[in-house]
Amino acid sequence: RDKGVVEWKYATCGYCSTGCAIEVGLDAQGTAVTTRGVADAPVNQGKLCIKGITEAGILNAEGRGTEPLLRSSIQQPWETSSWGDALDTTAAEFKRIQAKYGRDAVAIVSTGQILTEEFYTLGKLARGVIGTNNYDGNTTLCMASAVSGYKRSFGSDGPPGCYDDFSHTDCLLAFGSNLPEQHPVIYWRLKEALEKRKFPIIVVDPRVTMFAQFADIHLPITPGTDLVLLNSLAHVILNEGLADEDYIAAHTNGREEFFELVQRYDPTTAARITGIDEDTIRNVARLYAKAGAAMSIWTMGINQSTHGSDGVCAINNLNLITGNIGKPGGTSLSITGQCNAMGTREWSSCSGLPGYRVLENEQHRDEIGKFWNVDPEFFPKQRGLFMTDIFPAIESGQIKALWLIATNPMTSMPNTGRIRKTLEKLEYLVVQDSYVDVEATQYAHAFFPASVWAEKDGCFTNTERRVNRVTPVTPPLANSKPDLWIFNALAKRWDQADAMNFPDKASDVFEEMKALSVGKGPNGRERMLDISGMDHDKILAQRGIQWPMREGEETGSPRLYTDGVFQFPDGKAKLLAMEWKDNNEKPDQDFPFWLNSGRVVEHFHTRTRTGKVGNCNKYSPTAYMEMNPDAAAELGVEHMDYVRLVSRRGDAVVMVQLTQRVPYNMVFVPFHFHDCVNRVSLGLLDPHSRQPAFKQAAVRIEKV
Ligand code: SF4
The missing domain is CATH 3.40.228.10 (Dimethylsulfoxide Reductase, domain 2)
Incomplete structure (x- = not known):
């Protein structure tokens, strides 16, 4: 129907890593009222899924954070704060905790959701200013094994x-x-x-x-x-x-x-x-x-x-x-999973230093130290804790302050009952999110209201290494601020940031990243992650460009390793001999079902956004559990009964959907819903990637 659109503005979808080019329609008042796919975009050629089609709804959805909030303890009510007070208090608390317990007592857990220029700036702040080594992203929950596997086989990340x-x-x-x-x-x-x-x-x-x-x-x-x-x-x-x-x-x-x-x-x-x-x-x-x-x-x-x-x-x-x-x-x-999981892998410094550099390499520390005007000795010489190890470190008292950026561990982490107790132990928790009603805010001392994706300027990288633009479609809601603004403003609370450059404009940040993308890779050839031929205008004009695109080139590269030269010093890939270990939790007499989890088409991750969108909720309003009819009959369970799902970690009540999609000894539950499947899921970790084995737990079903 006619929604009174008077102008269309360009962005890239902010949900999954497909990287669909999208246009947001604005009415005469400048309100985002609808979206459509971009017909000449190479990725989606005009197509969008239900999440993209309804994405305009998240800009003005209920629960948006509109003002910074502060409180002295989690028992106190929130008070609205100015940005100046919220940032001053946070910087003071981080400094106090670092002075008392050491630099790594402050941890940062970021996301795959913000823009690449924001990731780069956050990395600069985390590594070059705050100086904590306990900095990771929620990509450890989704893509860490892919990153690790690419590095072990080919010498570098990069699909x-x-x-x-x-x-x-x-x-x-x-x-x-x-x-x-x-x-x-x-x-x-x-x-x-x-x-x-x-x-x-x-x-x-x-x-x-x-x-x-x-x-x-x-x-x-x-x-x-x-x-x-x-x-x-x-x-x-x-x-x-x-x-x-x-x-x-x-x-x-x-x-x-x-x-x-x-x-x-x-x-x-x-x-x-x-x-x-x-x-x-x-x-x-x-x-x-x-x-x-x-x-x-x-x-x-x-x-x-x-x-x-x-x-x-x-x-x-x-x-x-x-x-x-x-x-x-x-x-x-x-x-890949999230819209910019690739951007964080490339430029955030979560696993090391920007541009696929690693902390363990002295030359990389020197290059970045020189470029940022930071003494390379300030950088740790090996990477710190992964996200999944940060929460146990809070539990053991090693970490005292945590900054959560656009991530929702109280729904997304395995064994969420334990995460709740962990967050209560923190001396200082900052939640930076577009939505104030994200569950972790209950345990926070400061809340930073961040702008949503299409209120900001910058880039995402999708599954196929295509860097595409997001342009500011509407101004930030109320007193929310782009994450780039928040990172820059917080950085200025440390003296050492004076000697560093923190550009305000995303296009200037992109130029820094470009400068860092040139040079020689580990195999003596040009760096693989080279974006020196791109700029914001070219990316917009081509509706996304795949890296590498070197200076002087007209467009990007669809494939890597076309010459058979890999990123190890001798240029050869590794065939790895790996023995299978039978180390999962498996169904047994007490817990006779495999627990499997995954997505439904209507929802994205923990429903922070899609949970607020009409049609996504109408079509997928509640959690459910797929169960095989034969297994259900033996337990006397019927279609749409509520049952208790029980594991060694906890329990959750969920409605049954009988279907032959799952075998006799398996149940499946979508992972999007709070207080549901991740109350019972398993936190065993992969030894290389530290990614949890969400999909291999044992449960039993009890009638309620
Ligand atoms: Fe495309 Fe993914 Fe967005 Fe759907 S959610 S429109 S597939 S990018």
Whole structure:
């Protein structure tokens, strides 16, 4: 219907990492009233999913933070504060706590939601001014295993492929990814490619997801055994002479050890562990290896595991032995979660220093110290705690102050009952968010109201490394401020910031990032994450550009490693021999069901935004639990009964939906809802990525 739109303004969708270009429609009063997809944008070509279509609703939604708030203890009521007082108090508290307990007693947990220029500035503030090493992002809950796996296999983070690979591939293998619901517009791209040219889709997932229903082959794998399947696929390929031995010899190290390891994963053994019959394993291996080009995609089914990083490396192994890296249609493409999870990986300094630099490298510390005008000795020499280790460190008293930026651990972390108690122990908690009603605010001493995505200027990077613009569509609501403004204003409360440059304009920050993106990488060639050919105007004009784009180039690069040269000093990728360890919590007599969790199409993460949007809530109003009818009948549970879901961590009450989508011994619950599945989920961590194994817990069902 006519919403009285008089002007359309450009942004990139602020939800998932698909990176859809969006236009927000403004009425004559300048109020955002609707959105539409941008027809000439390479990613979405005019398409949006339900979240994007309704995104204008979040700008003026209820619960927006409008003024800074302060209080001396969490028992006191909130008082409205000026920005000056809120920032002064926070800086004073951080300094007091650091003077008393040490620099790392202040921790920062950020997000994948803010703009890249904001991430870069926050990193500068955290590493160069506040000087804490306990700084991480909530990407540890979603993409840390992908980051870790890329680094271990290829020597660097950075997804090598792109959506255009769908148009060139001859076989697609998807692990733990429910593309139609998680990334609907990427799924649409896949369908478009399939309409032009048929190729097999193989979906590995313990649940019959929407994507599994669409697949040619569905492998209903036993949770936590994907490494066994991947090692077994490699076993078949290497033993049947289907590997690309020329590629292996020219571009990888570690073949001998890897070959020996996979001998222990013959299809008969793998079938017993994974629950997938041996002939199917052989057939899938042959199909993949014989395809002219084959690609693998994955999301949380791989990443959220006690061996998530190994799973990613095993996918990379599969593509290395078949020569499927860096060629059209042949790739290892992690489908990222949040709109700017990539931006934080690239530029935030969460895991080290900006531009994929690491704290452990003296040259990197020197480069950044010189550029920022900070003594390199001020930087730690190894990375600090991950997000999932920060909360236990608060519990043990090692960390006394926490700054949460656009993240909601009281719903998103595993075992949320423990997180609640942890936050109560803090001497000082700052919550910086666009919405004041985010659950952690109950335990905060200061609240910073941040502007939402389309009130700000800057960039996001999507799954396929495409940097795209967000422009300020409306001014910040009330006295909320862009995160960039907040970081700069807080930095000025420390004397050492005087010698550093903290630009106010996002385009100036981008120029700093560009300057840091040039130079030599670890393999002696030009740095991979090179954005020196981009600027804000070019990015807008091209509706997003994929890095690397070097100075003088007209546009970006769809693929990495096209020359087979990787980011290790000798330029070779690593085939990693990884033994599967049976270390998950598993169903037993007391807790007989696997607990699985995931997204629904209508909601994004912890519903901080979609929970306030009419249609998203109308279509998905409440949590539910998928349960197999046969298991339900044995327990006397009926459709739409409320049951208690119980684990060793806690319990949650949830409504039952009977469906054959889940096997007899599994239940599935969407993770978006507060006080629900993460009250019972498991916090076991991957040793490399420190990502939690959300999807591999054991529960029992009790009637209420
Ligand atoms: Fe936004 Fe993702 Fe939906 Fe595109 S697919 S409109 S980026 S939520």
